[in-house]
Amino acid sequence: MDNILEVKNVVKQYGDYTALNNVSLQVPKGSIYGLLGPNGAGKTSLIRIINQITMPDKGEVLLDGQKLNLDHVKDIGYMPEERGLYKSMKVGEQALYLAQLKGLSKAEAKKQLDYWFDRLEIQGWWNKKIQELSKGMAQKIQFVVTILHKPKLLIFDEPFSGFDPVNANLIKDEILELKKQGATIIFSTHRMESVEELCDDIALIHKSNKLIEGKLIDVKKQYRSNTFEIGIMTSNVEGLMYQLTQKFTVGQANFKSLNDDLKLEIQIGNSSPNELLNLLAQNGQVTHFVEKIPSVNDIFIQTVSK
Amino acid sequence: MSILALIIKREFIAKVRNKSFIVMTFLSPLLMVALAAFVGYLSTMKSDAKEIVIHDASGLFVKDFKNSEEYSYLDRTTESLASLKDSINAEKFEALLVIPKELDNKKLASEIKYISNESPDPDFVSDLESTIAKRLTKSNLEIANLDTLAIKNAQAIVKVSLSKASGEENVKGLNYIKVFIGAGFGYLIMMFIIIYGNMVMRSVIEEKTNRIIEIIISSVKPFQLMMGKIIGTSLAGVLQFVIWAIVGGILLTVASMFLGINITPPAAGMATTAAEGSLGNLQLYANEFFKLPLLTLVISFLVYFIGGYFLYSSIYAAIGAAVDNETDSQQFLLPIILPLMLAVYVGFFSVLNDPHGTVATTFSMIPLTSPIVMLMRIPFGVPWWQILISLVILFGTFFLVVWFASKIYRIGILMYGKKPTWKELYKWLKY
Numbered sequence: 001m002d003n004i005l006e007v008k009n010v011v012k013q014y015g016d017y018t019a020l021n022n023v024s025l026q027v028p029k030g031s032i033y034g035l036l037g038p039n040g041a042g043k044t045s046l047i048r049i050i051n052q053i054t055m056p057d058k059g060e061v062l063l064d065g066q067k068l069n070l071d072h073v074k075d076i077g078y079m080p081e082e083r084g085l086y087k088s089m090k091v092g093e094q095a096l097y098l099a100q101l102k103g104l105s106k107a108e109a110k111k112q113l114d115y116w117f118d119r120l121e122i123q124g125w126w127n128k129k130i131q132e133l134s135k136g137m138a139q140k141i142q143f144v145v146t147i148l149h150k151p152k153l154l155i156f157d158e159p160f161s162g163f164d165p166v167n168a169n170l171i172k173d174e175i176l177e178l179k180k181q182g183a184t185i186i187f188s189t190h191r192m193e194s195v196e197e198l199c200d201d202i203a204l205i206h207k208s209n210k211l212i213e214g215k216l217i218d219v220k221k222q223y224r225s226n227t228f229e230i231g232i233m234t235s236n237v238e239g240l241m242y243q244l245t246q247k248f249t250v251g252q253a254n255f256k257s258l259n260d261d262l263k264l265e266i267q268i269g270n271s272s273p274n275e276l277l278n279l280l281a282q283n284g285q286v287t288h289f290v291e292k293i294p295s296v297n298d299i300f301i302q303t304v305s306k
Numbered sequence: 307m308s309i310l311a312l313i314i315k316r317e318f319i320a321k322v323r324n325k326s327f328i329v330m331t332f333l334s335p336l337l338m339v340a341l342a343a344f345v346g347y348l349s350t351m352k353s354d355a356k357e358i359v360i361h362d363a364s365g366l367f368v369k370d371f372k373n374s375e376e377y378s379y380l381d382r383t384t385e386s387l388a389s390l391k392d393s394i395n396a397e398k399f400e401a402l403l404v405i406p407k408e409l410d411n412k413k414l415a416s417e418i419k420y421i422s423n424e425s426p427d428p429d430f431v432s433d434l435e436s437t438i439a440k441r442l443t444k445s446n447l448e449i450a451n452l453d454t455l456a457i458k459n460a461q462a463i464v465k466v467s468l469s470k471a472s473g474e475e476n477v478k479g480l481n482y483i484k485v486f487i488g489a490g491f492g493y494l495i496m497m498f499i500i501i502y503g504n505m506v507m508r509s510v511i512e513e514k515t516n517r518i519i520e521i522i523i524s525s526v527k528p529f530q531l532m533m534g535k536i537i538g539t540s541l542a543g544v545l546q547f548v549i550w551a552i553v554g555g556i557l558l559t560v561a562s563m564f565l566g567i568n569i570t571p572p573a574a575g576m577a578t579t580a581a582e583g584s585l586g587n588l589q590l591y592a593n594e595f596f597k598l599p600l601l602t603l604v605i606s607f608l609v610y611f612i613g614g615y616f617l618y619s620s621i622y623a624a625i626g627a628a629v630d631n632e633t634d635s636q637q638f639l640l641p642i643i644l645p646l647m648l649a650v651y652v653g654f655f656s657v658l659n660d661p662h663g664t665v666a667t668t669f670s671m672i673p674l675t676s677p678i679v680m681l682m683r684i685p686f687g688v689p690w691w692q693i694l695i696s697l698v699i700l701f702g703t704f705f706l707v708v709w710f711a712s713k714i715y716r717i718g719i720l721m722y723g724k725k726p727t728w729k730e731l732y733k734w735l736k737y
Contacts, residue, residue, distance in 0.1 A: 048720070080520040
């Protein structure tokens with residue numbers, strides 16, 4: 001598989017504290033990769049190593065098959081969780097400066113800025129100082145600054161925190177657009193709904209160790225419990241319940257339905273779903289039959305609390 | 307443009323655009339001139355002469371007191387002492403000088419009284435005493451029947467004429483010029499280090515509190531950022547000094563036109579001709595000033611300035627990186643300010659008394675004090691090898707300190723929310 005980023009057996013220690021314990025990751029090219037983990041798990045340490053802010057004590061990081069070096073700075077765009085810009089500097093100058101630090105020429109940076117200012121409809125902000133902007137406005141600038149130099153790899157640390165829903169959606173669309181253009185995106189987050197929605201791949205880091213990694217769908221398959229939620233309208237509740245409990249593990253389900261029906265959660269173990277469905281169909285009108293897919297949140301909590 | 311140049315440019319522009327910088331740059335020379343003019347104006351203003359009432363029962367001294375700009379004398383010997391004392395109490399006059407009638411001069415001398423509400427200027431009192439003493443001496447001589455004229459002729463008046471071995475005429479207080487120049491440069495370096503070092507520190511703290519630091523150092527090396535900051539800030543400072551020098555130069559030219567000092571270096575013979583009178587002295591001072599090793603001074607000022615400033619400001623940068631806000635920086639600032647203060651005190655007390663003594667020489671070698679102390683010594687003539695050694699030590703230390711500072715800086719800028727201790731800073735060096 002074609003990976004844009006490979007982290008190989010990285011160890012990072014601060015004094016006696018181990019922030020990363022032999023962590024390896026593979027980020028496929030063109031994917032949206034969710035780097036998950038509770039606070040203090042080691043996500044930021046890892047991201048700082050990828051950004052060459054700190055060096056790993058052991059192990060190495062490959063970008064596009066090459067060992068990380070200073071030339072890679074221009075290939076990576078990073079938006080830290082703690083956002084910040086120079087408060088008393090004008091928006092335009094600031095963005096130009098930061099883009100030039102990433103290796104863009106002044107003319108190219110100007111061109112890109114004009115494009116993005118147009119696109120996000122913030123043309124009038126060029127001469128404003130950051131301190132005159134609202135928090136949400138400053139976040140837009142922050143986003144532009146991150147992607148201005150068209151990096152191959154974008155790293156967003158908690159990208160949606162601090163955005164109002166409208167702007168969060170706007171940024172989400174832009175991120176998807178960047179993905180379409182070929183960029184790879186790493187999300188570091190503990191907000192699972194955005195992972196569920198956007199990520200193709202995930203890795204879970206907990207207490208300095210990587211616990212899970214893989215395609216989101218594969219991870220989910222791995223965590224599936226062969227449980228089905230069913231809804232059925234039947235006059236023979238007791239008889240049905242008896243038959244079900246003979247064969248499967250049955251519990252109460254809780255989903256929304258328009259019908260006044262019996263809602264159950266049934267774990268079928270190694271039996272085939274058809275077996276369950278047939279049994280239900282013989283006893284009444286099936287209104288609901290869905291495999292219960294583990295949410296990322298479930299997987300997260302289940303793994304972390306293990 | 308290289309990354310370092312970009313950072314320097316940004317730091318420079320950020321400093322120069324700052325309102326307080328602009329105000330400081332253009333307002334302070336004007337303020338200095340205005341202050342000088344104001345003081346000058348005040349000193350030309352004359353207050354009314356103070357009135358001294360004389361009650362001279364002996365009648366010997368009344369004619370000896372001559373009115374001056376500051377004091378006028380009123381002879382009220384005819385009035386009663388009691389009423390005169392009352393009028394002193396009523397503050398009608400400044401003071402009352404009571405001289406009793408005594409035949410014995412010794413007794414007379416011990417019974418003269420000066421009565422006033424406010425304590426008198428000691429110079430004035432000693433003038434008063436010498437006026438009376440002169441008259442009494444004369445009277446004593448007459449009583450002893452001595453030839454006063456012969457005695458007067460016998461009195462020798464000595465005025466030592468000062469000159470250098472090279473034969474040129476010297477002026478008392480020429481040392482003061484050297485001291486003044488050296489101290490001026492030394493002081494300038496100290497001020498610059500404190501003002502601009504603090505500026506470097508504040509700008510590091512600003513990046514930390516703004517949280518932009520993580521974005522910046524994902525693009526550049528912390529060392530580049532630190533050096534860019536230090537250089538950019540110092541360039542802003544140099545610009546400020548150049549502006550001050552130009553404005554000062556213009557003012558000096560204007561002032562010298564008024565005072566009639568020839569500021570071009572004089573021809574060899576000229577110095578000896580200008581001798582007497584205050585104007586002559588002024589000319590002599592000016593001549594001496596231009597005979598100082600000015601080129602050496604200016605060059606060494608620049609070199610020591612760069613060494614000293616970089617040394618200190620990298621420490622300032624490290625402190626800025628280690629703390630979260632300016633108040634936390636105080637505990638770390640003391641060890642910086644101390645050697646600077648020490649340098650200035652050593653400069654003022656040791657160098658002036660003995661510019662080539664052990665204390666002065668030692669402190670002009672120690673890197674934390676050498677930029678100031680050595681500059682104060684240079685006007686007195688320092689062997690070149692001493693300057694060389696001191697510079698080697700200074701720049702050696704500079705590289706060492708920058709290396710340490712950049713390590714602390716690298717770790718510190720990513721540490722938030724805790725006030726580090728000295729112990730922790732030491733630990734960071736080992737990360």
